[in-house]
Amino acid sequence: TVCSSKYVLSQMHPIWQTPLAVPGGDRQSPIDIAVRKTQWDRKLQPLEMRYDPRTCQQIWNNGYSFIVEYDDTSDRSTLKGGPLEDQFRLCQFHFHWGESNAWGSEHSVDRHLFPAELHLVHWNADKYSLFEEAVLEDNGLGVIGVFLKLGKRHEGLQKLVDALPAVRHKDSVVEFSRFDPACLLPENTEDYWTYAGSLTTPPLTEAVTWMVMKQPIEVSHDQLAVFRSLLFTSAEEEVQRSMVNNFRVQQPLAGRTVRSSFD
Ligand SMILES: NS(=O)(=O)N=C1NCCCN1
Numbered sequence: 001t002v003c004s005s006k007y008v009l010s011q012m013h014p015i016w017q018t019p020l021a022v023p024g025g026d027r028q029s030p031i032d033i034a035v036r037k038t039q040w041d042r043k044l045q046p047l048e049m050r051y052d053p054r055t056c057q058q059i060w061n062n063g064y065s066f067i068v069e070y071d072d073t074s075d076r077s078t079l080k081g082g083p084l085e086d087q088f089r090l091c092q093f094h095f096h097w098g099e100s101n102a103w104g105s106e107h108s109v110d111r112h113l114f115p116a117e118l119h120l121v122h123w124n125a126d127k128y129s130l131f132e133e134a135v136l137e138d139n140g141l142g143v144i145g146v147f148l149k150l151g152k153r154h155e156g157l158q159k160l161v162d163a164l165p166a167v168r169h170k171d172s173v174v175e176f177s178r179f180d181p182a183c184l185l186p187e188n189t190e191d192y193w194t195y196a197g198s199l200t201t202p203p204l205t206e207a208v209t210w211m212v213m214k215q216p217i218e219v220s221h222d223q224l225a226v227f228r229s230l231l232f233t234s235a236e237e238e239v240q241r242s243m244v245n246n247f248r249v250q251q252p253l254a255g256r257t258v259r260s261s262f263d
């Protein structure tokens with residue numbers, strides 16, 4: 001359901017100029033994952049990602065992040081298993097990052113923030129026929145979150161990093177093909193946390209089953225620096241603003257349980 005609650009105007013998001021909190025929303029994201037309060041669910045199945053690199057279409061700077069978009073008009077890049085009861089289609093992936101390596105991720109683990117976080121966004125194609133439909137339903141979306149930590153250069157990410165200067169400004173788009181998003185997953189995809197949440201950027205709808213990977217991937221300082229060279233602003237704007245700190249503030253757990261697929 002679309003968040004029908006009234007917005008609190010007391011706080012505004014620094015980038016979207018929309019309210020931060022969506023009270024009346026009791027399943028908002030992101031959250032801190034307090035490990036000692038998570039509950040192991042031994043019935044959680046392994047996640048099954050089957051991505052076809054040929055469905056990769058383009059990279060787009062939407063003025064908040066850079067989005068790598070996939071053709072989701074058929075079941076060629078799919079996600080199922082884990083906590084999901086249906087088959088979901090990959091529609092896009094994007095990242096959130098900070099101006100410094102000390103923060104940038106949306107979720108945290110025992111309050112530990114990572115320099116960046118990857119979101120692979122999928123929608124329930126068994127129940128709905130378009131992303132725009134699924135985004136309004138409580139079982140409509142499945143987002144995989146992967147933390148990025150500073151370390152060795154990520155060879156698979158480099159192809160994406162090399163394309164970023166072409167989408168430096170808001171509203172720029174560049175063709176991007178044959179990119180396998182599976183290369184951005186950690187070796188261990190069996191261990192994850194899952195909870196019922198929301199989108200962290202508008203429309204902020206409470207439609208998301210989150211699956212946050214326990215194991216981060218490693219990227220180099222130089223690769224993150226290229227993320228930070230992107231701009232929130234379009235080429236025409238007088239004042240250029242660096243695309244950094246594009247994460248939402250954490251939201252109340254509001255009594256939810258975060259389950260783990262591992263003990
Ligand atoms: N950061 S997030 O939760 O994935 N938010 C999204 N909002 C719009 C569509 C895709 N994703």
Ligand SMILES: [Zn+2]
Pocket residue numbers: 094095096119200
């Ligand atoms: Zn995101």
